[in-house]
Amino acid sequence: MESGRESDDARLVARFRAGDMQAAETLFWRYADAVLAYAARLLGNRTDAEEVLSEVFLRAFEGCMGYRAEGAFKAWLFRIARNCCIDRLRQPRLLRLEDAGEPVWSADAAEIELRIAVQRALKRLPEEYQTVLLLCDVEEFTAKEVAQMLDRTVPAVKGVLYRARAALRDALSEEWGEDA
Amino acid sequence: MRCVEVRDLLGNYMDQELTERMMQRIERHLLRCAACAYEARSLEQARQLLRQAVETPMVSEQLGERVLRQIARRFPHLQPASPPAQPLSLPLVGDFDGGGSS
Numbered sequence: 307m308e309s310g311r312e313s314d315d316a317r318l319v320a321r322f323r324a325g326d327m328q329a330a331e332t333l334f335w336r337y338a339d340a341v342l343a344y345a346a347r348l349l350g351n352r353t354d355a356e357e358v359l360s361e362v363f364l365r366a367f368e369g370c371m372g373y374r375a376e377g378a379f380k381a382w383l384f385r386i387a388r389n390c391c392i393d394r395l396r397q398p399r400l401l402r403l404e405d406a407g408e409p410v411w412s413a414d415a416a417e418i419e420l421r422i423a424v425q426r427a428l429k430r431l432p433e434e435y436q437t438v439l440l441l442c443d444v445e446e447f448t449a450k451e452v453a454q455m456l457d458r459t460v461p462a463v464k465g466v467l468y469r470a471r472a473a474l475r476d477a478l479s480e481e482w483g484e485d486a
Numbered sequence: 487m488r489c490v491e492v493r494d495l496l497g498n499y500m501d502q503e504l505t506e507r508m509m510q511r512i513e514r515h516l517l518r519c520a521a522c523a524y525e526a527r528s529l530e531q532a533r534q535l536l537r538q539a540v541e542t543p544m545v546s547e548q549l550g551e552r553v554l555r556q557i558a559r560r561f562p563h564l565q566p567a568s569p570p571a572q573p574l575s576l577p578l579v580g581d582f583d584g585g586g587s588s
Contacts (some may be wrong), residue, residue, distance in 0.1 A: 327564040330557055340548060343542040352543060359545070360553040364560055424539035443533050444540050449501075470495040475532035 316333035319370050334363055337380060340445060341387050347440055348391040350429065358394055362387045378451065385455040388437060427477035435470035442467050487515045492522050500530060 334367035341362055346356035365386050366379075380404075429435055441447045441455065444461075449463045456463065492515050498504050499512050516523045558564055 322564075324565045327558060327566050330564060331554055331559070334554060334557070335545075335550065338553070339542055342545050343540065346543055347540055355543075356549055359549070360556050363553055363557060367557060367561060378578050381583040420535065421539045424535055428536070439536060440540070443536055464497055471497070471500075471529045471532055473526050474536060478532055478535060 309369060318410070319379060322367065322370055330367060333379070337383055338363075341383060342382060344387055344445060345391050347425075347444070348388070348436065349394060350425065354394060358387070358390045362390050365390065381447065381451045381455050382417070382448070384441065384445065388455070392433075423478065423481040427474060427481050430477050431470065431473050434466060435473055438463060438466045439474060441472045487511055489515075489519060489522055491517070492516075493525065496522075496526055496529065499526065500533070 315333065318329040318333050320334065338359065340360050342352075342355055345358045345362070346352050349355050349358065362383065366383050369382070369386070428439070431439070437456070438452060441452045447455070449460050449467065450482065452458075453460045455461045458466075492499075492512055495504060495508070495512060499509065502509070504512070516526055558566075
């Protein structure tokens with residue numbers, strides 16, 4: 307069941323533990339964009355996501371010192387990322403940047419409009435729905451991987467995913483009103 | 487197939503997790519049933535919009551280097567380069583105190 311990427315990650319983790327900085331750099335650059343994107347989506351802004359990024363990798367590499375390659379490194383990394391984001395969201399509001407309500411990426415007007423609508427629709431969903439949608443439909447983790455990350459069963463994740471897709475569709479319809 | 491059966495399997499259908507035969511049965515149902523066809527199409531559309539809207543931001547080189555410097559400081563056992571001639575031996579976890587794992 308282990309993919310080539312997973313076994314390669316496990317080898318890199320072993321090299322990191324042996325003191326190979328190059329292995330740490332490879333693991334970092336392999337997943338940095340995806341972790342930043344995931345954090346930005348959960349947190350709603352890039353600045354907070356950039357701060358969380360270092361925390362995620364530091365925690366991940368700390369964990370690597372006791373890592374036994376029992377699960378996929380990527381799934382484990384995203385589990386840490388989610389926990390870091392939840393911690394961040396629990397911090398008092400004044401200590402965090404206010405959400406601008408706008409995406410932080412450069413794009414044309416139509417794209418910005420789309421992203422604002424989708425972000426707003428996404429934010430209206432329960433946290434569990436957001437998480438499962440982002441992990442399954444954006445990051446393309448399998449239901450089994452997400453179940454491991456969230457300590458849920460596979461059928462439970464699939465059930466949440468179905469309800470989350472329907473909730474997102476309904477929220478988007480409301481965002482766009484009659485135009486949806 | 488009845489609508490209720492199709493709805494139960496729609497998530498698996500979207501993720502192409504069904505047998506070819508079952509996929510075809512659902513597709514035949516979707517051709518005949520406007521309500522289920524709308525359900526399938528609108529869910530897929532929402533998923534596509536989500537993917538389209540959450541374009542991946544890139545980690546800048548500057549940010550990446552900053553994080554890697556933090557990693558290097560936090561884990562003093564790391565060597566800047568990995569000379570190929572150096573034999574790879576896995577140390578015991580307890581040999582590393584710099585990680586400060588919590």
